[in-house]
Amino acid sequence: MESKCLSSPSTMANPIPYLPLQEIIPRKNTLKRAVEVTIFFLLLSLLSYRLLSDNYNNSLAWHLAFLCESWFTFFWLLFINVKWNPLQYRTYPQRLLNRGVELPPVDIFVTTADPVLEPPIITVNTVLSLLALDYPPHKLACYVSDDGASPLTFYSLMEASKFAKLWVPFCKKHNIQVRAPFMYFSGGGNATDDISLEFPQEWRKIKNEYEQLCNRIEEAVQRGIPCELTGEFADFSGIEGRNHPSIVKVIWENKENFSDGIPHLIYLSREKQPKHPHHYKAGAMNVLTRVSGVITNSPFMLNVDCDMFANNPQVVLHAMCLLLGFENETESGFVQHPQMFYGGLKDDPFGNQYVVLVEYVLRGFLGLQGPIYAGTGCFHRRKVIYGLSVDEAENKGRNLGVVNGKSLETLRAKFGDSIEFAESAKLIMCGTNNSMNRSRCLSSCIKAAIHVASSVYEYNTDWGTKVGLVYGSTTEDLLTGLSIHARGWRSVYPDLDSPAFLGCAPTGGPIIMTQMTRWITGFLEILFSIRNPILTTLATKLQFRQSLAYLYIMLWGPYSLPEFCYALLPAYSIFTKTHFLPTVSEPAIFILVALFIIYNLYTLSEYIQCRLSIRAWWNNMRMSRIIVSSACLFGFLGFFPKLLGLSDKVFNVTPKDQATSIQGANVEDADRGRFTFNESPIFVPPTALLFVNLTALAMVFLDGSWLGIGEIVCSAWMVLSLLPFLKGLFRRGIYGIPWPTIWKSATLAFLFLHFSRQWASKG
Ligand SMILES: O=c1ccn([C@@H]2O[C@H](COP(=O)(O)OP(=O)(O)O[C@H]3O[C@H](CO)[C@@H](O)[C@H](O)[C@H]3O)[C@@H](O)[C@H]2O)c(=O)[nH]1
Numbered sequence: 038m039e040s041k042c043l044s045s046p047s048t049m050a051n052p053i054p055y056l057p058l059q060e061i062i063p064r065k066n067t068l069k070r071a072v073e074v075t076i077f078f079l080l081l082s083l084l085s086y087r088l089l090s091d092n093y094n095n096s097l098a099w100h101l102a103f104l105c106e107s108w109f110t111f112f113w114l115l116f117i118n119v120k121w122n123p124l125q126y127r128t129y130p131q132r133l134l135n136r137g138v139e140l141p142p143v144d145i146f147v148t149t150a151d152p153v154l155e156p157p158i159i160t161v162n163t164v165l166s167l168l169a170l171d172y173p174p175h176k177l178a179c180y181v182s183d184d185g186a187s188p189l190t191f192y193s194l195m196e197a198s199k200f201a202k203l204w205v206p207f208c209k210k211h212n213i214q215v216r217a218p219f220m221y222f223s224g225g226g227n228a229t230d231d232i233s234l235e236f237p238q239e240w241r242k243i244k245n246e247y248e249q250l251c252n253r254i255e256e257a258v259q260r261g262i263p264c265e266l267t268g269e270f271a272d273f274s275g276i277e278g279r280n281h282p283s284i285v286k287v288i289w290e291n292k293e294n295f296s297d298g299i300p301h302l303i304y305l306s307r308e309k310q311p312k313h314p315h316h317y318k319a320g321a322m323n324v325l326t327r328v329s330g331v332i333t334n335s336p337f338m339l340n341v342d343c344d345m346f347a348n349n350p351q352v353v354l355h356a357m358c359l360l361l362g363f364e365n366e367t368e369s370g371f372v373q374h375p376q377m378f379y380g381g382l383k384d385d386p387f388g389n390q391y392v393v394l395v396e397y398v399l400r401g402f403l404g405l406q407g408p409i410y411a412g413t414g415c416f417h418r419r420k421v422i423y424g425l426s427v428d429e430a431e432n433k434g435r436n437l438g439v440v441n442g443k444s445l446e447t448l449r450a451k452f453g454d455s456i457e458f459a460e461s462a463k464l465i466m467c468g469t470n471n472s473m474n475r476s477r478c479l480s481s482c483i484k485a486a487i488h489v490a491s492s493v494y495e496y497n498t499d500w501g502t503k504v505g506l507v508y509g510s511t512t513e514d515l516l517t518g519l520s521i522h523a524r525g526w527r528s529v530y531p532d533l534d535s536p537a538f539l540g541c542a543p544t545g546g547p548i549i550m551t552q553m554t555r556w557i558t559g560f561l562e563i564l565f566s567i568r569n570p571i572l573t574t575l576a577t578k579l580q581f582r583q584s585l586a587y588l589y590i591m592l593w594g595p596y597s598l599p600e601f602c603y604a605l606l607p608a609y610s611i612f613t614k615t616h617f618l619p620t621v622s623e624p625a626i627f628i629l630v631a632l633f634i635i636y637n638l639y640t641l642s643e644y645i646q647c648r649l650s651i652r653a654w655w656n657n658m659r660m661s662r663i664i665v666s667s668a669c670l671f672g673f674l675g676f677f678p679k680l681l682g683l684s685d686k687v688f689n690v691t692p693k694d695q696a697t698s699i700q701g702a703n704v705e706d707a708d709r710g711r712f713t714f715n716e717s718p719i720f721v722p723p724t725a726l727l728f729v730n731l732t733a734l735a736m737v738f739l740d741g742s743w744l745g746i747g748e749i750v751c752s753a754w755m756v757l758s759l760l761p762f763l764k765g766l767f768r769r770g771i772y773g774i775p776w777p778t779i780w781k782s783a784t785l786a787f788l789f790l791h792f793s794r795q796w797a798s799k800g
């Protein structure tokens with residue numbers, strides 16, 4: 038197919054025909070579509086069988102099954118919609134460089150919130166990988182937001198900036214590919230990368246320096262406080278993480294704008310006061326946006342979580358191919374790189390690598406209005422974050438008039454009272470700003486920066502509603518992306534040979550559950566608000582199919598209730614000696630068998646196509662059963678008290694596993710793949726589900742009644758899916774299910790058995 042893209046605006050004035058910076062490669066998926074439609078029709082036939090069958094009128098299980106299956110069918114339709122038009126973009130950074138045009142500046146944001154859950158060495162590695170990117174250093178500025186206001190983090194960054202003076206030139210000179218030192222030294226790279234004579238020597242020297250950096254940081258962490266809190270550190274003296282004034286510090290300034298120097302590095306900890314809401318990560322991002330606005334005001338911004346290092350040094354160049362490479366900039370409102378993770382365990386025991394999800398679901402989004410904003414690894418246009426719609430952006434001239442017509446006062450009403458910020462925003466809104474403000478030195482902007490980082494700055498402004506990241510959901514990223522799509526922008530991501538960014542995926546049981554529960558809560562906060570995708574598509578430029586794709590994600594929580602209910606039905610039928618599935622003597626059994634086989638082969642084929650093992654497929658299937666019956670169910674049920682204001686919505690920061698991060702991705706430790714538990718009630722529903730199904734199977738064996746073969750297979754399938762819990766019954770410590778959880782679950786299972794029989798005898 039001919040590529041849709043053309044060339045950057047600069048080529049239009051220039052007669053030399055430039056090669057396109059990017060190209061769309063459609064993906065063929067005829068067979069997949071056929072299978073998806075087949076599954077859909079099988080589901081429909083199952084529903085019609087239920088409607089037409091005699092059993093319809095007389096069984097509770099039959100009714101419930103019908104309701105659940107209707108829901109699954111609807112959900113399947115949403116799923117097909119997302120995956121129907123997969124696309125792929127290739128980008129050509131060399132062509133961009135060949136054009137010889139000046140590259141636009143980019144402000145980079147790194148967020149960190151807690152020096153214990155997010156050890157500073159992790160943030161340091163992320164920052165180092167960003168400082169060393171293949172992009173003119175005088176066009177980059179790196180801002181680190183520290184919501185923990187931790188002198189440890191500040192100290193670590195100071196130390197890191199010293200190491201950067203060796204690390205950045207080393208990476209560039211030898212064209213090192215992985216520029217997060219921990220990953221490079223833990224096996225990602227070695228002394229033979231470069232065949233030159235001096236290389237091994239330099240390599241050893243740098244490795245030694247990096248080890249010393251790690252030691253200094255580790256010692257500081259052990260001591261608790263890095264040094265005496267005087268001088269540069271005085272601002273941290275006697276403060277609390279949740280109650281302190283703004284701190285903005287220039288750690289490193291690329292003063293002479295050297296093109297072979299190191300990018301600016303700025304530390305920021307916004308003001309916090311207990312009585313003012315700080316909106317967690319979204320709040321931090323908005324402060325970063327303002328602080329960078331008054332300092333460097335780059336037209337593009339890249340944001341990464343503290344654990345997401347840049348794995349591909351050309352990532353900014355690739356993103357620029359998409360940001361500059363379309364004839365119309367509305368095609369790339371933002372460039373979101375897929376979230377990928379390092380240190381993935383063999384066969385993905387926790388199903389937390391999301392490889393298949395990225396490959397099929399995210400790619401499907403690409404064929405609609407574009408990928409969702411995932412909160413990290415994303416390049417934004419500053420003006421889009423400032424709330425511009427495509428119409429406003431397309432008509433720069435008129436826009437200029439509008440902005441010029443407005444006094445600074447109007448802009449200050451929207452963006453807050455800082456004059457410096459209003460002036461910087463004006464440049465962005467008119468689209469006239471294409472270079473960093475290089476005339477003044479960074480320290481002259483600090484006063485303005487501290488002002489815009491204050492905890493009351495946003496009152497009576499548009500921040501969090503029409504400007505910046507949108508507040509109101511613990512998945513601020515999804516909500517913000519939705520609002521950008523609603524303003525008519527599209528989003529994209531390029532396919533890179535080596536992943537753009539790599540992060541740290543949570544392992545074990547409890548951490549995964551906490552993260553997933555937070556996500557589910559965040560999705561529901563959007564769904565049950567005026568900003569939900571269906572209302573949005575009616576009133577805005579959000580495309581209908583894109584809104585359904587958003588709906589597909591946001592319904593993960595509500596999906597859990599029917600699935601949990603359905604998972605109880607086989608056992609219910611066995612307890613009550615009834616059927617909720619067709620029996621072997623009915624032809625309709627073939628619908629079920631076909632569904633079961635085709636669906637599993639279909640999902641399996643996706644894993645195989647992604648070069649993953651059958652084991653990885655099974656682990657992912659199993660984990661989704663577990664997560665649905667625990668985190669999703671809890672997130673869903675726990676949401677309603679939150680909606681009524683009976684409990685608080687909080688953003689629990691996901692702990693980053695330092696062992697995984699530093700000793701490296703390659704340490705294979707069998708224990709790390711084992712499921713862990715804690716006392717949280719979140720583990721009760723899956724444990725109860727396990728007991729219920731075990732009891733059912735035991736009854737089948739004791740009774741010797743093999744009538745409901747469908748029910749027996751389903752029940753056994755559930756036990757297999759819950760195998761980590763079965764093992765957890767016999768293990769102790771963190772690998773075992775705690776006794777209180779076992780007792781609670783057993784009681785619930787017993788009650789279920791008791792009431793099932795009672796209902797059935799009444800019916
Ligand atoms: O008050 C806070 C809380 C969090 N963070 C930062 O937010 C980022 C993400 O937090 P994390 O605990 O790692 O959340 P995850 O669930 O792993 O994050 C995923 O989900 C979030 C919510 O959807 C997105 O914001 C993230 O980008 C995405 O990686 C981290 O850098 C934190 O330091 C803050 O800056 N301030």
Ligand SMILES: [Mn+2]
Pocket residue numbers: 342344540541691
């Ligand atoms: Mn994270």
